[in-house]
Amino acid sequence: MQWYFVAALLTVLTSSQGILTTLSQSNGGYKYDYATVPFLAEAFKLAVSSLLLWQEIRACPSTRMTTDWRSVRLYPIPSIIYLIHNNVQFATLTYVDTSTYQIMGNLKIVTTGILFRLFLKKKLSNLQWMAIVLLAVGTTTSQVKGCGEASCQSLFSAPIQGYMLGILSACMSALAGVYTEFLMKKNNDSLYWQNVQLYTFGVIFNMARLLLDDFQGGFEKGPWWQRLFDGYTITTWMVVLNLGSTGLLVSWLMKYADNIVKVYSTSMAMLLTMVLSIYLFTFKPTLQLFLGIIICMMSLHMYFAPPSMLVDYPPNAKAAPENLKEITVERKSDS
Known part of the structure; x- marks a missing residue:
């Protein structure tokens, strides 16, 4: 039952991620360098994981920690991927609203299903593939703009x-x-030892990205460490803590649960994000958006439902073939 609580908490954090990022904007842009946010989030995760690892070693000196280079060299790869993802996320939210971003994020179910099949050799049922197609339809439906108004210029x-x-x-x-x-x-x-390796490379790569930005800008604004907190507000710090806490919860689910649980919990944040956006922003939900959300929720239910929930035969119908077979055998013996 513990992973249910982690998944629920991850849902809340994910739903507030886009909202907090949007609230941290000023006039449609960022007053702070948003490349510093993933760096601080990685530093936060590294500090927390190091502290937890230290406590674990004190309690159990025989804590398992593989230090072989053949194992350690694998950890920079997800750090690079997360670096790209975190920065793309900030750029995306300058073009789309939070609910749109959350719904488009459900496309990761499609890509996760494909990657599970290719790399982890996880086979998906026909019902799950149907759910993936339905999810793509729901995502597209939610983004179609109503053209009843005269100002409609784009689909x-x-x-x-x-x-x-x-x-x-x-x-x-x-x-x-x-x-x-x-x-x-x-x-x-140890999960904390794995996190320390993962987030150490995360800090290094995010720092390299900041240095690259300085070189490309000719150090006009000074080195990144001097302007690290420029433009930061309480909301910006909440974004940092949100990203850091989300990463720690995701690593726990990856270790003890399943990536599908993580995808499911983050996708469930879609509806919560839409409801909060209505009250926090000048966001007016459209009929297409409601239809898209309903279709996406149906697809999520189909994806995780066992095949028997789609077609459930009554007990009498299941027993009929057996009775028929018995009657046939009896007639055969009589003859």
Whole structure:
């Protein structure tokens, strides 16, 4: 039952992620360098994991920690993927609203299903593939713009750049999730030791990205460590804590549960995000959005439902063939 609580908490954090990021904007942009947010989030996760690892070693000196380079060298890969994903996420939210971003994020179920089949050799049932197709239909439906108004100039409700970035973000999220699950379950090492390796490389790569931005800008604004907190507000710090806490919960699910549980909990945040957006922003839900959400929720139910829930025969219908067979045998013996 413990993973149910973690999944529910992850749902809440995921639903507030896009909202907090949008609230941290000013006039449709960021006053702070949003590349510093993933760096601080990785540093936060590294600090928490190091503290928990230290406590675990004190309680159990025989804590399993693999230090072989053949194992350690695998950890930079998800760090690079998460680096790309986190920065694409900020760019996407400059083009689309929070509910649109959350719904487009459900595309990671499609990419996760494909990657599970290719890399983890996880076979999906026909019902699950039907759910994936239905999810794609629901996502598209939610984004179709109503053209009853005279000002309607485009079929879709956001610029094409927003959709392209949203698709890229979904692909990066699925790839990072599948690879991280493979990494976490590869051996029986301590979760905190695995996190320390993962987030150490995360800090290094995010720092390299900040240095690259300085070189490209000719150090006009000074080195990144001098302007690290420029433009930061309480909301921005909440974004950092949100990203950091979400990452820690995801790593726990990857170790002890399943990547599908993670995808399911983050996808369930879609409806919660839409409801909160109505009250926090000038967001007016459309009929297409409601239809898209209903279709997406149906697809999620189909994806995780056992096949017997789709077609359930009554007990009498199941027993009929057996009775018929018995009668046939009896007639044969009489003859």
